[in-house]
Amino acid sequence: MARLSSIKPALGSLRPTIGRLPGREAYDADRRTLAWRGWYKLARWKRLRLVIFARDLFTCQMEGCGRIEGDTSRLVADHIRQHRGDERLFWDEGNLQTLCKPCHDGAKQRQERREA
Ligand SMILES: [Zn+2]
DSSP states (O other): OOOGGGOOGGGGGSOOOSOOOTTOHHHHHHHHHHHHHHHTTSHHHHHHHHHHHHHTTTBOOSTTTOOBOSOGGGEEEEESSOOTTOHHHHHOGGGEEEEEHHHIIIIIHHHHHHHO
16 A cells, blocks of 8 residues: 655745645745745855955945944844745845844834834
């Protein structure tokens, strides 16, 4: 007898080209979140954030801050519009700005909570 329990988690790597079915929204959202969290670990992202820092001259773009930070571990490549797993927004240089850590962790997160 065939075993039905052997469906592989390879489904996770398929792009969501099929329309969403009702009731699967939460499941799909979880899966998308897992996918984009991994994007931050990619070499492509590590390169991109350095491109953004260099473009912004290692200067925090937060209004009223303008801190120049040479230590990139203290800078954040911040998505201006939350990408929420949208690949285009995630990789769009026009949607990225340099923030210093204090600005990112403070003002920006307050803003994101408000939008949420
Ligand atoms: Zn700042």
